[in-house]
Amino acid sequence: MMQSEEIKALSLPPEILVAEGLRKSYGPRCALQGLSFSLRAGHILGFLGPNGAGKTTSIRILTTMMQADSGHFIIDGIGSEHPEKIRGRIGVLPENLGFPRQMTGFEYLTYFGQLYGRTTAEARKHALKLLEDVGLQQRGKSLIGSYSHGMRQRIGIARALVNDPVVVFLDEPTLGLDPRGQQELLELVQHIARERNTGVILCSHLLSEIEDVCDDVVILNVGYMVARGSVAEVVGRVQQNIILRNILRVQVLPDKITEARQILEAMPNIIKVAPVGEREGWLRLELLGTAYGEPASVHQINNKILSALIRAKIPILGFETEGGRLHDVFLHLTEEAIK
Amino acid sequence: MNTMQTTKENIQDNPSDSALPAWWLVFTRELADLWVGGKGLSLILIYSVVLAVMVYVFSFNTELSLIPPKEAVYEMLKNAMAVSMFISLVIGADTLSGERERNTLESLLLTPASRRQIVVGKFLAAFSIWPVAYAIAIPFMNVLSQGDEVLLPAILWGLATGTVMVVAFTGLGMLVSFWSSSNRVSYFASMGIYVLLLVPAELPGTSSGAAGQFLQWINPMASVNHFLSKHLVNYEPLSLFWSWLVAPAVLAVLALGFLFLYAGPGLRLEPGKTSWLWTRKLGRAIGLGGMALLLIALFTSASSAMAGSQAQNQTSDLQISIDLDALVVKTGDKVEYNTVVTNNGAEASPPLIVAMNVINLDAKGDTVDPEDWAPKRTQYMETLGPGETVSLHWIINTILEGNYMVYMVLIPQPDNSDSTSQAVATSGIHLTVQPFTRLNPGGVLPYVIGAPLLVVVIIYFVNRSRNKNVDIGRSE
Numbered sequence: 054m055m056q057s058e059e060i061k062a063l064s065l066p067p068e069i070l071v072a073e074g075l076r077k078s079y080g081p082r083c084a085l086q087g088l089s090f091s092l093r094a095g096h097i098l099g100f101l102g103p104n105g106a107g108k109t110t111s112i113r114i115l116t117t118m119m120q121a122d123s124g125h126f127i128i129d130g131i132g133s134e135h136p137e138k139i140r141g142r143i144g145v146l147p148e149n150l151g152f153p154r155q156m157t158g159f160e161y162l163t164y165f166g167q168l169y170g171r172t173t174a175e176a177r178k179h180a181l182k183l184l185e186d187v188g189l190q191q192r193g194k195s196l197i198g199s200y201s202h203g204m205r206q207r208i209g210i211a212r213a214l215v216n217d218p219v220v221v222f223l224d225e226p227t228l229g230l231d232p233r234g235q236q237e238l239l240e241l242v243q244h245i246a247r248e249r250n251t252g253v254i255l256c257s258h259l260l261s262e263i264e265d266v267c268d269d270v271v272i273l274n275v276g277y278m279v280a281r282g283s284v285a286e287v288v289g290r291v292q293q294n295i296i297l298r299n300i301l302r303v304q305v306l307p308d309k310i311t312e313a314r315q316i317l318e319a320m321p322n323i324i325k326v327a328p329v330g331e332r333e334g335w336l337r338l339e340l341l342g343t344a345y346g347e348p349a350s351v352h353q354i355n356n357k358i359l360s361a362l363i364r365a366k367i368p369i370l371g372f373e374t375e376g377g378r379l380h381d382v383f384l385h386l387t388e389e390a391i392k
Numbered sequence: 393m394n395t396m397q398t399t400k401e402n403i404q405d406n407p408s409d410s411a412l413p414a415w416w417l418v419f420t421r422e423l424a425d426l427w428v429g430g431k432g433l434s435l436i437l438i439y440s441v442v443l444a445v446m447v448y449v450f451s452f453n454t455e456l457s458l459i460p461p462k463e464a465v466y467e468m469l470k471n472a473m474a475v476s477m478f479i480s481l482v483i484g485a486d487t488l489s490g491e492r493e494r495n496t497l498e499s500l501l502l503t504p505a506s507r508r509q510i511v512v513g514k515f516l517a518a519f520s521i522w523p524v525a526y527a528i529a530i531p532f533m534n535v536l537s538q539g540d541e542v543l544l545p546a547i548l549w550g551l552a553t554g555t556v557m558v559v560a561f562t563g564l565g566m567l568v569s570f571w572s573s574s575n576r577v578s579y580f581a582s583m584g585i586y587v588l589l590l591v592p593a594e595l596p597g598t599s600s601g602a603a604g605q606f607l608q609w610i611n612p613m614a615s616v617n618h619f620l621s622k623h624l625v626n627y628e629p630l631s632l633f634w635s636w637l638v639a640p641a642v643l644a645v646l647a648l649g650f651l652f653l654y655a656g657p658g659l660r661l662e663p664g665k666t667s668w669l670w671t672r673k674l675g676r677a678i679g680l681g682g683m684a685l686l687l688i689a690l691f692t693s694a695s696s697a698m699a700g701s702q703a704q705n706q707t708s709d710l711q712i713s714i715d716l717d718a719l720v721v722k723t724g725d726k727v728e729y730n731t732v733v734t735n736n737g738a739e740a741s742p743p744l745i746v747a748m749n750v751i752n753l754d755a756k757g758d759t760v761d762p763e764d765w766a767p768k769r770t771q772y773m774e775t776l777g778p779g780e781t782v783s784l785h786w787i788i789n790t791i792l793e794g795n796y797m798v799y800m801v802l803i804p805q806p807d808n809s810d811s812t813s814q815a816v817a818t819s820g821i822h823l824t825v826q827p828f829t830r831l832n833p834g835g836v837l838p839y840v841i842g843a844p845l846l847v848v849v850i851i852y853f854v855n856r857s858r859n860k861n862v863d864i865g866r867s868e
Binding site for chain 1: 410
């Protein structure tokens with residue numbers, strides 16, 4: 054009889070990217086130290102790390118723009134020793150991609166389709182389909198110079214898909230977009246992964262978007278891989294350590310924040326109440342006496358806090374335990390690694 | 393009509409075809425970028441204005457309008473080539489560093505297209521400036537030639553030498569661009585190279601002496617100018633000056649070699665980095681090998697360039713040769729040539745006299761008035777040692793139209809008043825002198841105004857045609 058893990062492995066999509074021990078140094082500075090991970094077809098993998106963590110180096114290596122000092126990777130069964138063949142299997146949207154302003158979106162996609170070996174007629178047909186896929190069918194004959202930033206990101210994603218790649222690398226695709234543009238683009242990324250069964254590696258500084266759309270995550274810090282796995286696994290693995298600190302966050306209406314703060318500061322189990330930096334209406338509560346980690350007492354304190362606010366008729370907009378979000382895990386891991 | 397419906401119709405008009413090679417795709421794309429909305433037409437407009445101003449000055453300036461047509465044609469050709477080389481250098485300098493700066497190189501490198509093919513496509517597109525520029529120069533040369541027969545050889549030799557030089561300069565520009573991270577660095581470095589080669593070629597007096605001649609010969613721009621001037625203006629035979637084409641040819645071969653064999657496969661996002669196949673040692677070895685070959689070629693050819701004479705079969709121990717072929721000139725032209733006197737004997741010669749003779753063939757062999765035709769009709773030499781050679785320079789001022797015969801006589805000075813000496817003569821060179829014509833200012837105006845105007849009209853129609861095929865939409 055098959056074990057449950059074997060059954061689970063068989064039901065999973067195949068691995069289309071496997072990286073083993075990738076290392077890269079720039080002179081004496083080590084930019085990447087033993088990066089190993091894998092990506093399955095149709096999955097979205099979030100690539101996280103603070104500035105200088107080695108994300109761009111990793112992407113450059115995996116997209117064959119740079120050679121690793123050591124290590125190996127395989128994409129769709131092709132080893133890293135065949136960069137030209139790999140380039141035929143991947144699609145890339147680099148960060149700060151430039152566009153020829155005098156070309157139309159349609160010409161741009163046709164040109165790249167031809168460079169990937171399509172005939173002119175095939176490339177044109179495919180360009181039309183891609184324009185539809187990324188929602189630019191009405192602007193295909195417009196010069197790229199007239200596109201908005203969001204439209205350029207979309208045409209960049211279409212270009213990355215021009216060869217029907219098995220893996221797509223998207224480096225900060227939502228950078229500079231407004232919230233609606235970000236949302237639309239992430240939906241597009243999810244659509245690409247699900248409909249085309251394409252593996253997507255998504256580099257982003259926006260942890261919330263990684264958490265929302267990614268199946269798996271790799272966290273890098275100063276060249277080292279500090280976490281990898283599914284988002285739930287990585288959060289779950291680190292969460293306990295963070296929760297031991299017993300910090301809560303509560304969101305109230307912004308005009309009620311002073312009143313809420315006064316009520317909470319008067320409660321016996323709370324050491325410190327402070328607003329959360331950029332998050333409007335959020336208060337961060339540091340609890341006393343629960344550092345022993347007994348879940349029952351934590352839950353009771355949570356209930357008391359909420360009851361106090363309700364009694365004071367302060368509307369509660371949000372409530373969360375610090376450590377339960379990818380954002381907390383990221384900060385915790387990168388902080389630990391720096392220490 | 394929906395914009396994309398139009399596109400769909402266009403697709404249906406084109407039946408299925410085969411995949412095109414990457415170099416061709418890059419070439420056609422770059423060509424469109426350069427000529428449609430790019431800087432190609434703007435640079436050509438500036439170029440045509442420069443040539444037009446030059447022709448205008450040639451025709452309206454009292455002194456310059458007296459320049460013989462062949463010299464005017466040569467000057468026009470020289471300047472057209474110099475400006476074309478400059479433009480090709482500027483365009484070449486933008487090809488790779490410009491793409492790096494605009495962040496468009498990465499998407500090209502991410503395709504499976506061979507990097508060498510990418511470089512070939514870009515090179516061909518950058519080179520496309522030359523045929524257009526040269527086509528614009530031809531009418532200007534035509535108007536300056538005033539029907540002189542120098543026009544055809546000037547067009548042909550200009551095309552040949554200009555093509556070699558533009559290939560070399562485009563390649564140089566691209567190599568600089570390959571090693572540069574930004575366009576600013578690339579442009580400055582390219583300008584430096586251009587000025588370094590142009591200034592010695594234009595400065596007066598730099599070609600005097602053996603060292604000066606060698607420097608002129610080794611400088612591709614100066615040597616091409618020298619070659620064209622000797623052949624087109626002085627009608628000197630090619631056999632004497634072919635070696636002046638070595639430096640441009642070597643430069644073109646080296647530039648292309650480095651570009652396609654070294655820079656092409658090693659093209660990377662970062663400036664100047666090469667692929668693992670092209671290690672530093674290999675690159676250095678190729679560079680040194682190329683330099684060694686260049687030096688060998690330069691030195692072996694230099695000797696023949698300096699000699700500059702053609703020996704003739706003569707029976708005496710004393711020989712005289714002349715480096716002049718039959719030629720057609722206009723009244724007022726200055727014909728310059730050299731004679732080389734050699735003592736092949738085992739003993740030193742007596743003092744020697746070389747005399748110029750110009751006979752009017754239309755007047756049944758009458759000699760022309762020597763004072764008007766040549767500032768120096770005879771030259772005297774002290775004894776010539778065994779195996780020794782002396783080169784003498786001569787000038788003929790063509791005063792009257794007609795058919796003439798030029799020949800030189802070498803006469804050993806007799807020992808005493810009773811003795812005679814054996815004279816040696818060169819073959820006779822036929823000199824045709826045609827009547828002088830002055831450049832007509834009214835005749836050049838259509839060219840001066842027409843050429844730049846034509847380019848402006850072309851720019852207008854190219855932009856209009858382009859705008860018709862695209863939506864000039866606003867961002868959303």
